[in-house]
Amino acid sequence: MAVHDGSFRAAVFGAGSWGTAFALVLADAGADVVLWARRQELCDAINQEHVNADYLPGIVLPDQVRATHDAEEAAAGADLVVLAVPSQCLRANLAGWSAFLPPAAILVSLMKGIELGTAKRMSEVIGEVTGSGPERISVVSGPNLAREIAGRQPAASVVAAHTEELAQRVQAMCHTPHFRPYTNTDVLGTEMGGAVKNVIALAVGIAVGLGFGDNARASVITRGLAETARLGQALGADPYTFSGLAGLGDLVATCSSPLSRNRTFGERLGEGMSVGEAAAISRQVAEGVKSCESILDLAGRAGVDMPIVEHVARMVRGDFTPQDMLRSLLSRSAKPERHGH
Numbered sequence: 001m002a003v004h005d006g007s008f009r010a011a012v013f014g015a016g017s018w019g020t021a022f023a024l025v026l027a028d029a030g031a032d033v034v035l036w037a038r039r040q041e042l043c044d045a046i047n048q049e050h051v052n053a054d055y056l057p058g059i060v061l062p063d064q065v066r067a068t069h070d071a072e073e074a075a076a077g078a079d080l081v082v083l084a085v086p087s088q089c090l091r092a093n094l095a096g097w098s099a100f101l102p103p104a105a106i107l108v109s110l111m112k113g114i115e116l117g118t119a120k121r122m123s124e125v126i127g128e129v130t131g132s133g134p135e136r137i138s139v140v141s142g143p144n145l146a147r148e149i150a151g152r153q154p155a156a157s158v159v160a161a162h163t164e165e166l167a168q169r170v171q172a173m174c175h176t177p178h179f180r181p182y183t184n185t186d187v188l189g190t191e192m193g194g195a196v197k198n199v200i201a202l203a204v205g206i207a208v209g210l211g212f213g214d215n216a217r218a219s220v221i222t223r224g225l226a227e228t229a230r231l232g233q234a235l236g237a238d239p240y241t242f243s244g245l246a247g248l249g250d251l252v253a254t255c256s257s258p259l260s261r262n263r264t265f266g267e268r269l270g271e272g273m274s275v276g277e278a279a280a281i282s283r284q285v286a287e288g289v290k291s292c293e294s295i296l297d298l299a300g301r302a303g304v305d306m307p308i309v310e311h312v313a314r315m316v317r318g319d320f321t322p323q324d325m326l327r328s329l330l331s332r333s334a335k336p337e338r339h340g341h
């Protein structure tokens with residue numbers, strides 16, 4: 001099944017939906033994979049049943065994937081170290097793992113969030129905590145709903161790295177007959193696309209929860225993409241990235257799919273649940289709920305107007321009901337489509 005020409009060792013930190021699904025992709029691409037999980041019971045279940053029933057029930061993992069709760073054991077001998085925990089807990093966790101990471105290993109972020117307080121992207125946090133330079137760090141992002149990937153449904157993605165050469169190495173390590181990664185050297189744009197689409201998916205979910213149809217959904221997606229690109233460009237991203245897989249591709253998948261945790265979370269808010277109530281019924285992370293504030297922070301620092309992100313943040317804070325949010329967004333002054341914020 002592998003497209004990569006040779007075996008390698010991968011460590012995946014985080015045995016949630018995406019960490020587990022990506023472990024399966026790497027195994028299909030020829031890797032021996034060790035999956036680090038927070039809970040020993042989950043490791044035991046994965047090792048005995050070859051299923052991660054908590055996050056991907058019904059998906060049988062390849063024999064080349066085994067789990068451990070021991071970070072040192074997970075990292076030992078890894079050529080590739082993949083990080084897949086919720087964005088807001090990366091820094092603290094990575095500080096504990098850093099000493100075990102092989103110095104030559106490539107570090108890959110699967111995460112789609114911006115750190116609260118610092119407004120840093122995940123690749124920046126990885127660089128700071130591990131002391132690694134950009135020549136070792138890459139990012140995988142795109143329309144990649146974990147459940148579909150784990151079911152080996154076809155999907156494309158983007159591997160972004162500082163150099164084309166590094167992106168190509170990681171591309172080869174995760175290329176399978178079902179998973180088709182493209183390369184990109186715009187790390188910043190790739191990460192911004194992934195993080196902001198979660199907030200736009202919350203907004204789409206709110207519109208759906210309010211009972212609106214496809215016109216509203218498409219309008220929020222399109223204006224959401226406009227504000228994502230505006231922020232990205234102000235920060236130095238390549239505008240093309242936002243019409244690619246890590247921009248438009250991921251935005252459309254996330255905002256259209258009932259599998260999206262962010263869209264579903266937004267739908268619950270739109271139906272009248274509080275943030276606390278919506279969080280209580282999901283055991284998985286909806287990154288946009290926290291990242292709306294850090295993205296707004298970043299936009300403020302860059303002097304960029306992001307009305308959809310701002311309205312989602314105000315709703316998450318409890319300043320707005322869904323009806324207030326709708327009224328406020330629609331009562332903004334009329335604008336030209338281009339260059340009108």
Ligand SMILES: NC(=O)c1ccc[n+]([C@@H]2O[C@H](COP(=O)([O-])OP(=O)(O)OC[C@H]3O[C@@H](n4cnc5c(N)ncnc54)[C@H](O)[C@@H]3O)[C@@H](O)[C@H]2O)c1
Nearest residue numbers: 015016017018019084085089110111112144145146284285
């Ligand atoms: N699920 C997807 O379809 C998907 C696809 C692409 C990218 N992502 C991104 O991947 C990242 C991980 O998402 P996921 O879907 O695997 O999330 P998840 O909620 O399914 O799993 C998160 C994992 O992190 C662990 N975890 C939670 N809090 C932790 C903490 N404080 N310390 C250590 N571990 C902790 C959980 O036990 C779990 O194993 C997110 O940034 C998400 O946006 C997810």
Ligand SMILES: O=P(O)(O)OC[C@H](O)CO
Nearest residue numbers: 142143144145260261262
């Ligand atoms: O379930 P979500 O909303 O975190 O979205 C999952 C992926 O990011 C889709 O590419």
